Amino acid sequence: MTADTPGWETVVGLEVHCELRTATKLFCGCPNRFGQEPNTQICPVCTGQPGSLPVLNRMAVEMAMRIGLALHCRIEPSIFHRKNYFYPDMPKDYQVSQYDQPINIDGWLELPSGGRIGIERAHLEEDTGKITHVGGAGRIHDASHSLIDYNRAGVPLVEIVSRPDIRSAAQARDYVAELRSILVATGASDGKMEEGSLRVDANVSVRPRGSTEFGTRAEIKNVNSLRSLVRAIEYEAARQIGVLSDGGRVTLETRHWDEAGGRTTSGRTKEQSEDYRYFPEPDLVPVAPDAAWLGRVEAAMPVLPAARRSRLAQATGAPGEDIAVLVETGLDELVLAAVAAGADARTAVNRATNEVAGALETGTPPPPATFARLVKMETEGALTATQAKTVLADMLRDGGEPEELARQRGFEALASDALADAVSAVIEANPAEWERFKAGEAKVAGFFVGQVMKATRGNADGGAVTAELRRRAGI
Amino acid sequence: MTPPAPGSGSAAGARPGRSAVETADAVRAGRLTAAAVLEEHLAAIEARESELHAFNLVLADRARAEAAAVDESVAAGRDPGRLAGVTVALKDNLCTRGVETTCSSRILEGWKPPYDATVVTRLRQEGAVVVGKTNLDEFAMGSSTENSAFGPTRNPHDPTRVPGGSSGGSAAAVAAGFAGLALGSDTGGSIRQPAALCGVVGLKPTYGLVSRYGLIAFASSLDQIGPFAGTVADAALLLEVIAGHDAMDSTSLDAPAPSLLEGLDGGVEGLRIGVVSELMDGVEPAAAAAVEAAAHALSAAGAKVDRVSVPAAVYGLSAYYLIAPAEASSNLARYDGVRYGLRSEGPGGSADVAAMFAATRAAGFGDEVKRRIMLGTYALSAGYYDAYYGQAQRVRTLIIRDFDAAYRSFDILLSPTTPGPAFELDAKTSDPMAMYLSDVCTIPTNLAGHPAVTVPWWPEGSGLPLGIQVLAPALGEAVMLRAAAALEAAAP
Numbered sequence: 001m002t003a004d005t006p007g008w009e010t011v012v013g014l015e016v017h018c019e020l021r022t023a024t025k026l027f028c029g030c031p032n033r034f035g036q037e038p039n040t041q042i043c044p045v046c047t048g049q050p051g052s053l054p055v056l057n058r059m060a061v062e063m064a065m066r067i068g069l070a071l072h073c074r075i076e077p078s079i080f081h082r083k084n085y086f087y088p089d090m091p092k093d094y095q096v097s098q099y100d101q102p103i104n105i106d107g108w109l110e111l112p113s114g115g116r117i118g119i120e121r122a123h124l125e126e127d128t129g130k131i132t133h134v135g136g137a138g139r140i141h142d143a144s145h146s147l148i149d150y151n152r153a154g155v156p157l158v159e160i161v162s163r164p165d166i167r168s169a170a171q172a173r174d175y176v177a178e179l180r181s182i183l184v185a186t187g188a189s190d191g192k193m194e195e196g197s198l199r200v201d202a203n204v205s206v207r208p209r210g211s212t213e214f215g216t217r218a219e220i221k222n223v224n225s226l227r228s229l230v231r232a233i234e235y236e237a238a239r240q241i242g243v244l245s246d247g248g249r250v251t252l253e254t255r256h257w258d259e260a261g262g263r264t265t266s267g268r269t270k271e272q273s274e275d276y277r278y279f280p281e282p283d284l285v286p287v288a289p290d291a292a293w294l295g296r297v298e299a300a301m302p303v304l305p306a307a308r309r310s311r312l313a314q315a316t317g318a319p320g321e322d323i324a325v326l327v328e329t330g331l332d333e334l335v336l337a338a339v340a341a342g343a344d345a346r347t348a349v350n351r352a353t354n355e356v357a358g359a360l361e362t363g364t365p366p367p368p369a370t371f372a373r374l375v376k377m378e379t380e381g382a383l384t385a386t387q388a389k390t391v392l393a394d395m396l397r398d399g400g401e402p403e404e405l406a407r408q409r410g411f412e413a414l415a416s417d418a419l420a421d422a423v424s425a426v427i428e429a430n431p432a433e434w435e436r437f438k439a440g441e442a443k444v445a446g447f448f449v450g451q452v453m454k455a456t457r458g459n460a461d462g463g464a465v466t467a468e469l470r471r472r473a474g475i
Numbered sequence: 476m477t478p479p480a481p482g483s484g485s486a487a488g489a490r491p492g493r494s495a496v497e498t499a500d501a502v503r504a505g506r507l508t509a510a511a512v513l514e515e516h517l518a519a520i521e522a523r524e525s526e527l528h529a530f531n532l533v534l535a536d537r538a539r540a541e542a543a544a545v546d547e548s549v550a551a552g553r554d555p556g557r558l559a560g561v562t563v564a565l566k567d568n569l570c571t572r573g574v575e576t577t578c579s580s581r582i583l584e585g586w587k588p589p590y591d592a593t594v595v596t597r598l599r600q601e602g603a604v605v606v607g608k609t610n611l612d613e614f615a616m617g618s619s620t621e622n623s624a625f626g627p628t629r630n631p632h633d634p635t636r637v638p639g640g641s642s643g644g645s646a647a648a649v650a651a652g653f654a655g656l657a658l659g660s661d662t663g664g665s666i667r668q669p670a671a672l673c674g675v676v677g678l679k680p681t682y683g684l685v686s687r688y689g690l691i692a693f694a695s696s697l698d699q700i701g702p703f704a705g706t707v708a709d710a711a712l713l714l715e716v717i718a719g720h721d722a723m724d725s726t727s728l729d730a731p732a733p734s735l736l737e738g739l740d741g742g743v744e745g746l747r748i749g750v751v752s753e754l755m756d757g758v759e760p761a762a763a764a765a766v767e768a769a770a771h772a773l774s775a776a777g778a779k780v781d782r783v784s785v786p787a788a789v790y791g792l793s794a795y796y797l798i799a800p801a802e803a804s805s806n807l808a809r810y811d812g813v814r815y816g817l818r819s820e821g822p823g824g825s826a827d828v829a830a831m832f833a834a835t836r837a838a839g840f841g842d843e844v845k846r847r848i849m850l851g852t853y854a855l856s857a858g859y860y861d862a863y864y865g866q867a868q869r870v871r872t873l874i875i876r877d878f879d880a881a882y883r884s885f886d887i888l889l890s891p892t893t894p895g896p897a898f899e900l901d902a903k904t905s906d907p908m909a910m911y912l913s914d915v916c917t918i919p920t921n922l923a924g925h926p927a928v929t930v931p932w933w934p935e936g937s938g939l940p941l942g943i944q945v946l947a948p949a950l951g952e953a954v955m956l957r958a959a960a961a962l963e964a965a966a967p
């Protein structure tokens with residue numbers, strides 16, 4: 001049984017929690033920094049000391065507004081509520097969150113493949129601390145004790161709630177990937193799912209194809225990567241189809257994605273879920289961005305991924321897949337600048353998509369002008385493709401100028417004289433193949449390029465060899 | 476201006492015959508040392524504290540060091556500030572860095588705040604000497620200071636009677652001369668009611684005028700910190716010091732601290748004063764008579780006095796007992812044994828964290844606190860929210876509207892502060908409703924967010940004081956205090 005079982009349709013709505021990249025937390029002046037020593041980024045406010053009070057971080061509001069604008073939402077006057085429940089990772093035993101009057105409502109996101117996914121709301125709230133259960137299998141029930149790190153408590157979050165417009169696991173992945181690009185582009189998020197700065201809960205239901213009513217949904221938690229998201233949705237949809245096909249009914253519940261086991265397991269049922277006793281947070285005042293503030297935020301909005309994709313496509317003519325990679329990794333600016341500096345678009349796209357994007361985790365992309373010079377050295381034959389990749393790897397790792405790095409490596413692409421000599425020698429040694437090439441058997445070109453490469457120990461440029469062969473054959 | 480003489484007629488008689496205004500003037504001028512002032516108060520504490528139990532903690536050594544620092548400042552030619560050498564007692568729900576702050580609850584056992592409340596910082600900046608932390612009804616929930624985990628405070632004028640509450644310790648401390656001034660908090664009358672029962676001046680400022688940062692919350696939308704003082708001028712001085720915008724409190728008004736001492740003796744000539752009919756109904760005859768006498772005195776001083784109706788005020792108590800417990804149920808959730816204060820594993824140890832929460836809260840909170848947490852939790856529950864919390868908020872809007880209407884015809888309003896004088900210990904502990912009714916005259920002001928002050932009024936031939944409550948519209952403190960000063964001058 002799979003999710004694309006004929007006769008069934010999968011319906012998905014996603015809740016994406018995005019940690020905002022503010023300098024400080026949502027309601028206090030503590031640094032908003034990941035990976036610090038536990039309980040060092042804390043103060044009376046974010047540890048809920050008696051008598052402390054929250055003060056709203058304006059930058060968090062501004063980032064939320066940017067997200068709202070990027071998702072075509074209406075930005076509304078909003079208020080905060082208290083969501084009351086007891087849990088040790090929550091210093092006040094209530095979470096300050098926006099409830100029935102969120103800052104952003106009614107927007108949409110356009111998928112790169114076309115089609116819009118509705119956005120119901122994108123609201124501000126505070127993050128909780130982080131619990132580590134010690135002993136047992138790291139689960140709360142058999143743990144000997146638990147450790148709590150409040151560094152994350154009070155970190156600003158925007159929760160982006162989609163409408164149930166998503167119809168497959170693949171579409172869910174595309175939605176999250178595009179949303180992540182948008183969030184990174186607005187400067188609101190670093191987009192790091194593995195560090196938990198982007199967390200996804202998936203509401204999954206199934207229904208007979210053609211039905212207009214929604215089935216009972218399950219909310220899937222603990223989805224930590226795009227790959228898990230796809231697997232979790234596919235598993236869950238198949239599970240629900242199985243249940244319904246066997247005449248059972250789906251329970252409204254929270255389910256936990258078990259990455260290792262590749263399945264979802266039942267959590268608490270929503271029917272028994274807690275009553276959060278929401279009420280307006282009396283320690284905060286309403287947030288009502290005025291026209292001037294909204295205007296300033298609007299004016300400072302960056303170019304968003306969709307626009308960047310069409311801009312890059314226009315400038316390079318590169319295939320959609322490469323365009324998507326470059327915009328997602330933010331390397332589109334590098335390519336555009338290199339092309340503007342005179343580099344060949346195709347080569348620039350190839351080097352950026354393969355070498356630069358592949359080294360983003362470990363290296364630093366070169367400045368556009370430097371990158372442009374490297375690309376030119378390759379297209380003009382001063383470096384072979386192989387040599388250009390080697391030099392670029394050096395640049396990504398250590399920085400430096402391509403000319404100097406090529407010299408240090410001893411890469412001097414063959415001067416055209418030396419190339420001509422090598423080609424002549426190979427033709428003489430392989431007359432039969434030469435006749436076939438001249439007769440129009442194009443694939444023999446590969447044989448000659450290989451022979452020339454061998455003779456020159458890789459210092460020849462493949463493109464230049466092919467050009468020389470064609471020139472001599474008169475084709 | 477000449478500050479009025481300290482309140483007279485007190486049977487306690489231990490209060491030094493010097494106002495805080497006079498003390499600060501004398502210390503700043505070098506005519507009196509802060510050390511000498513402090514020793515007078517410590518002597519008074521020594522004499523009667525064991526009987527009255529106004530304090531949870533007397534900070535004698537710290538206070539001596541603070542007084543010495545003030546005197547050194549003066550000797551060095553520096554100005555220690557507007558409260559130079561004036562002793563101040565702090566209600567024990569105001570955070571003091573490194574000094575236990577208990578809310579008179581077992582649940583905060585051992586907790587020492589890592590920071591000072593904004594009001595405490597402002598007191599220190601003006602040269603005040605903090606003499607101790609005063610007793611209160613646990614988490615400020617009560618009207619007699621009998622709900623303290625550390626035992627009740629007694630009324631200095633009659634130790635068989637309560638001082639009122641919840642800021643009973645602060646009221647008793649000022650009345651007994653343990654401190655020149657005190658700070659309390661007022662959520663439904665917790666400053667004004669004990670001030671009235673102890674025969675001192677007590678003032679609840681406009682909501683947002685004084686920062687709540689460092690005040691341990693009871694009901695956030697109602698809580699305000701305010702002064703206790705022997706005189707109206709002293710209350711004005713203390714309010715000037717603690718008022719004004721604070722970036723740490725989002726509900727703090729973006730307004731400069733008002734100038735209140737200036738013009739305090741301007742009189743009430745031409746002032747339109749309304750006696751609130753609804754707050755005269757149901758009080759003891761002596762309380763109503765005191766207000767009539769006060770109104771008469773103000774009229775004689777040139778004010779135009781008339782009756783006024785604030786119809787929705789009668790719903791104040793009901794609305795309050797939904798809103799305040801609702802907010803409290805959330806504000807007090809954090810006392811869970813995880814981060815600070817008491818942790819109880821219960822008998823045989825806790826099976827899990829939820830059991831630890833339950834055991835801690837069962838052991839740490841007193842009955843009244845538990846009662847209000849349950850009331851509030853119920854009022855916020857799904858399905859009941861609109862009928863209870865939502866309805867109470869609508870009543871609150873009506874109360875504000877009715878007050879606004881009254882203030883279109885009157886500059887200030889007048890009422891009894893309490894239905895009667897101080898009652899005997901244990902008289903109302905078994906009947907929560909009777910206790911709640913002690914605040915019937917003070918609660919509407921909190922719901923409206925308006926200021927009010929109580930001025931002592933000693934009925935002829937009575938050994939117990941009453942209070943006259945002067946109410947004003949938001950930020951009407953200056954005119955309110957002008958009327959209060961006139962009342963003080965006219966009081967028997």
